[in-house]
Amino acid sequence: MTEPFLQIRGLRKDYGIVNAVSDVNITVERGEFMTFLGPSGSGKSTTLYILAGFENPTAGDILLNGESLISTPSHKRNIGMVFQRYTLFPHLSVGENIAFPLKVRRWGKAAIDAKVQAMLRLVRLEGFEDRKPAQMSGGQQQRVALARALAYDPPVLLMDEPLSALDKKLREEIQHEIRRIHQETEVTILYVTHDQEEALRLSDRIAVFSKGVIDQIGTGPELYANPATRFVASFIGDSDFVTCEIVSARDGRADLSIGSGGAIAGVPVHGTAVDGGMAALMLRPERLSLSRISTGAGTTGLSARVNDITFLGSSIHVAASAPSGETLSVRLPFGHEAAAGLSRGDTVFIGFDPASAHVFCG
Amino acid sequence: MLLNFERLGAWKWILLVITGLTAAFLILPIVFIAALSFGSSQWLIFPPPSWTLQWYKAFLADPRWLEAAWTSFRIAAVVTVLSVLIGLVASFGLVRGRFIGKEALRALFLTPMILPVVVLAVALYAFFLRIGLNGTTTGFVIAHLVVALPFSILSMTNALEGFDKSIEDAAVLCGAHPLEAKIRVTLPAISHGLFSAAVFSFLTSWDEVVLAIFMASPTLQTLPVKIWTTLRQDLTPVIAAASTLLVIVTIALMLLAALVRKGLKS
Numbered sequence: 048m049t050e051p052f053l054q055i056r057g058l059r060k061d062y063g064i065v066n067a068v069s070d071v072n073i074t075v076e077r078g079e080f081m082t083f084l085g086p087s088g089s090g091k092s093t094t095l096y097i098l099a100g101f102e103n104p105t106a107g108d109i110l111l112n113g114e115s116l117i118s119t120p121s122h123k124r125n126i127g128m129v130f131q132r133y134t135l136f137p138h139l140s141v142g143e144n145i146a147f148p149l150k151v152r153r154w155g156k157a158a159i160d161a162k163v164q165a166m167l168r169l170v171r172l173e174g175f176e177d178r179k180p181a182q183m184s185g186g187q188q189q190r191v192a193l194a195r196a197l198a199y200d201p202p203v204l205l206m207d208e209p210l211s212a213l214d215k216k217l218r219e220e221i222q223h224e225i226r227r228i229h230q231e232t233e234v235t236i237l238y239v240t241h242d243q244e245e246a247l248r249l250s251d252r253i254a255v256f257s258k259g260v261i262d263q264i265g266t267g268p269e270l271y272a273n274p275a276t277r278f279v280a281s282f283i284g285d286s287d288f289v290t291c292e293i294v295s296a297r298d299g300r301a302d303l304s305i306g307s308g309g310a311i312a313g314v315p316v317h318g319t320a321v322d323g324g325m326a327a328l329m330l331r332p333e334r335l336s337l338s339r340i341s342t343g344a345g346t347t348g349l350s351a352r353v354n355d356i357t358f359l360g361s362s363i364h365v366a367a368s369a370p371s372g373e374t375l376s377v378r379l380p381f382g383h384e385a386a387a388g389l390s391r392g393d394t395v396f397i398g399f400d401p402a403s404a405h406v407f408c409g
Numbered sequence: 410m411l412l413n414f415e416r417l418g419a420w421k422w423i424l425l426v427i428t429g430l431t432a433a434f435l436i437l438p439i440v441f442i443a444a445l446s447f448g449s450s451q452w453l454i455f456p457p458p459s460w461t462l463q464w465y466k467a468f469l470a471d472p473r474w475l476e477a478a479w480t481s482f483r484i485a486a487v488v489t490v491l492s493v494l495i496g497l498v499a500s501f502g503l504v505r506g507r508f509i510g511k512e513a514l515r516a517l518f519l520t521p522m523i524l525p526v527v528v529l530a531v532a533l534y535a536f537f538l539r540i541g542l543n544g545t546t547t548g549f550v551i552a553h554l555v556v557a558l559p560f561s562i563l564s565m566t567n568a569l570e571g572f573d574k575s576i577e578d579a580a581v582l583c584g585a586h587p588l589e590a591k592i593r594v595t596l597p598a599i600s601h602g603l604f605s606a607a608v609f610s611f612l613t614s615w616d617e618v619v620l621a622i623f624m625a626s627p628t629l630q631t632l633p634v635k636i637w638t639t640l641r642q643d644l645t646p647v648i649a650a651a652s653t654l655l656v657i658v659t660i661a662l663m664l665l666a667a668l669v670r671k672g673l674k675s
Binding site: 099100101120121122123124125126127128130131132133134135136137138147148151152192195196199 | 573575576578579580581582583584585586587589590593594597598600
């Protein structure tokens, strides 16, 4: 059996009595783009900093090609990193910045010059080698930082929210660049972000961090379609939650009842379901249907009162309140017949496929 | 802006006059001394009856004056080097270190700035008497180092706090040993702080007189001490010449510092 490329095993980090991350287990394939996604303080950056060697783990191990990295100091790990803030060396030109890791490695002058030119081509900044960092825009600086981090062909590239200081338009532009560079160089990338859209756009797989642990690891579609926890469900894609009661649960499916409404059968259930216990039913706005009257037997759903209707260009967003008072959002394509003539205060029936919903216990 | 100078009306002129008077109050004594140093009157008559360079010639012809100037320069140079080196290490500790009592330690490092110099001078004098450092270059250097270090630490901690440590981390991940990263990346990035530290350390020692009077011996005197002792014995315009030279070196260094700061910014 071949050794996995990069393994993070049972990683734990405590600061005094405060636990930052615990029980982090991730296996990354060579060439994979893996994103650590989570809100601030969820432990994603701490995990990245342990990989970089700036923090020592309290417990656990990191194996690169089967060999532990933990006792190797940062400067000998041969890992590339792009930081959240601009970290170009201010007194050096762009070319000298990219050459820095090569000079440290005692490369010859000709080899350094050739590599600097190749890296400038890779990030599309040919002709900029004599500029000083202060003369470049934020986006350009991050591209130079990327070129510098890749100049020595590191097996792994770490990126710590590299685009968070940029505006939205520039961010999308550089996301494209990062994807292209990932495909061209085939470098393994571990990317930290709190932006789910960025994670979905860039990554092969996403590890969702919450409160210092990984809730779930999977591809974007997997996380979207099959969230393992309520947190993942709320963090990836839009979702609303409705309180419900578990009538009975078996084999990962549950029958529920919502308020005084009818039973809903066969919803995928997560967590420990107790018959008669309360749980949260997760519904995605784009998976819901809306009609004026109950479409009758065989359709699962609940009635609600329309609170607000928002036109969003290609879609129409209807906010409605369930009998319990909880708000449900329904997204309808523009021109959908159900939206015609709909006004605030109307009573509507919101239907969904039980198999596409999820119920989270505990 | 809360106060717009252009819109102050009559206040504008009042402010200008106050500023002018303050500047004159600060600068006139220096101008006065400089004028006297070129005056022909042996009794320092103002305005001078005629102009001459003879007091400068006398200064340059007197080995005691030259030796005092050289002593001042030597001590200031050694103080500068030590102050920058010690200040740099201390600043890294104060800015980057994580330990209890860090803020207290920082305040302690700055106390020589507020402490009356004469108190410090008496204490050092008494202590150096016991260990035989009075009248030695080492004694001078230590005494001046005590008052120079706060300036050095102040300007370097400021520079270091304004420097994003991620930049140094980036250099380390690029493969540079942490020490190499500090030397090749952090130090050039905070060079303006190092430079200010050096200039202020030099000047602190160069024109310091209180500690110097306590540390001096008849054979080891700095220029300010020599001016002071000469002044007590007889009133010669050579003192004015020496004072003017002292001021010229100071102004030259300040100008250099301003130029370098401007150059670093652009």
